[in-house]
Amino acid sequence: MSKFVEVFGAEPDGVWRAPGRVNLIGEHTDYNDGLVLPIALPNQITITGSARTDGVVVVATAGQDGIISFDLDSLSPGSVGDWAAYPAGAAWVLREAQYEIGGANLLVESDLPSGAGLSSSAALLCATAVALLGLRDISVDPAEVARLAQRAENQYVGAPVGLMDQMASMCCTAGHALYFDIRAMSTDQIPFDPAADGLALLVVDVKAPHRHVDGEYAARRQSCEQAAAELGVPALRSIAFEDLDDALSRLSDDVVRRRVRHVVTEIRRVEEAVALMRAGRLRDVGPLFTASHASLRDDFEITVPELDVAVDTALAAGALGARMTGGGFGGCIIALVESSEAPAILTAIEKAFAENTFPTPTSLDATPSPGASRIS
Ligand code: GLA
Numbered sequence: 102m103s104k105f106v107e108v109f110g111a112e113p114d115g116v117w118r119a120p121g122r123v124n125l126i127g128e129h130t131d132y133n134d135g136l137v138l139p140i141a142l143p144n145q146i147t148i149t150g151s152a153r154t155d156g157v158v159v160v161a162t163a164g165q166d167g168i169i170s171f172d173l174d175s176l177s178p179g180s181v182g183d184w185a186a187y188p189a190g191a192a193w194v195l196r197e198a199q200y201e202i203g204g205a206n207l208l209v210e211s212d213l214p215s216g217a218g219l220s221s222s223a224a225l226l227c228a229t230a231v232a233l234l235g236l237r238d239i240s241v242d243p244a245e246v247a248r249l250a251q252r253a254e255n256q257y258v259g260a261p262v263g264l265m266d267q268m269a270s271m272c273c274t275a276g277h278a279l280y281f282d283i284r285a286m287s288t289d290q291i292p293f294d295p296a297a298d299g300l301a302l303l304v305v306d307v308k309a310p311h312r313h314v315d316g317e318y319a320a321r322r323q324s325c326e327q328a329a330a331e332l333g334v335p336a337l338r339s340i341a342f343e344d345l346d347d348a349l350s351r352l353s354d355d356v357v358r359r360r361v362r363h364v365v366t367e368i369r370r371v372e373e374a375v376a377l378m379r380a381g382r383l384r385d386v387g388p389l390f391t392a393s394h395a396s397l398r399d400d401f402e403i404t405v406p407e408l409d410v411a412v413d414t415a416l417a418a419g420a421l422g423a424r425m426t427g428g429g430f431g432g433c434i435i436a437l438v439e440s441s442e443a444p445a446i447l448t449a450i451e452k453a454f455a456e457n458t459f460p461t462p463t464s465l466d467a468t469p470s471p472g473a474s475r476i477s
Contacts, residue, residue: 305415
């Protein structure tokens with residue numbers, strides 16, 4: 102008997118999925134109207150569902166989280182907490198946007214580690230949204246679903262995140278990185294196939310406990326907004342790379358100055374990375390990864406020792422470039438390496454972690470995968 106039948110006592114109407122992501126470059130620029138370049142991962146959240154007629158959404162997980170249920174008519178921001186805030190937030194935002202979704206039985210399964218900076222929150226929001234819409238045969242543009250999922254995370258869950266993760270989960274395609282210009286709200290699919298060049302993208306979960314991540318994220322965002330206000334621009338994207346020194350000289354606070362320098366130089370690195378990828382010069386993207394990490398460590402100050410040791414070790418063992426990816430304070434690093442050297446570089450990172458008495462890191466398959474879809 103399937104797990105769904107075991108829990109809900111009847112066959113499902115369909116199955117939907119939404120993936121996690123890693124960002125290649127452009128960290129913490131999305132809420133500054135910047136540029137990002139994520140790929141979707143093979144790891145994903147899967148939701149098996151059936152429609153209900155009583156306006157109640159029942160959500161079960163395959164793990165230990167238990168079953169929760171809520172009435173669609175009585176949802177309001179914060180009314181459901183903990184992990185269930187994400188499915189509840191997705192239902193809430195769809196109702197707010199006047200989509201005629203109804204009650205549902207939903208079974209959530211995942212092979213996407215949570216707390217590893219791989220966007221399991223965005224994936225859960227997006228998977229729930231596509232399942233609730235799909236159960237009523239409502240078709241919505243993927244970028245619009247992404248915007249709604251971000252609104253749910255901002256307003257229902259209360260996390261001031263940007264739009265990168267939701268767009269990656271909805272709009273990535275297999276074999277490509279998603280070049281997303283947040284200001285223009287435009288996307289371009291950039292072919293990304295390291296193996297074709299004899300390369301590999303390593304994704305290593307450093308298993309660092311996420312320390313103060315929510316408060317620090319909000320603080321970084323606030324510094325950026327404060328800087329934009331001081332400089333008289335709507336967002337830091339408005340500061341051209343050529344005008345960076347002038348902008349920095351007009352800011353009074355040294356910490357804010359460094360935050361701005363990260364954002365403006367990081368946006369420039371995304372443009373350079375995309376130009377190199379388009380020119381087929383993937384190896385040359387490596388140094389941009391490494392420069393991005395230095396900027397996140399020294400100017401944006403969101404790395405932790407585990408991330409720095411993993412990056413430094415990968416580089417010392419021969420990686421072409423390496424950087425932390427995601428929100429920071431834990432999570433994963435990515436490293437661009439010659440495929441033949443991948444095993445030795447992973448071994449070097451494991452050895453360095455053992456020497457530092459860090460937890461044992463794990464690596465993930467980084468095959469660029471498609472965004473959210475219906476499976477059956
Ligand atoms: C988190 C947020 C994203 C983005 C990244 C940093 O993943 O959810 O919106 O800001 O951090 O690039």
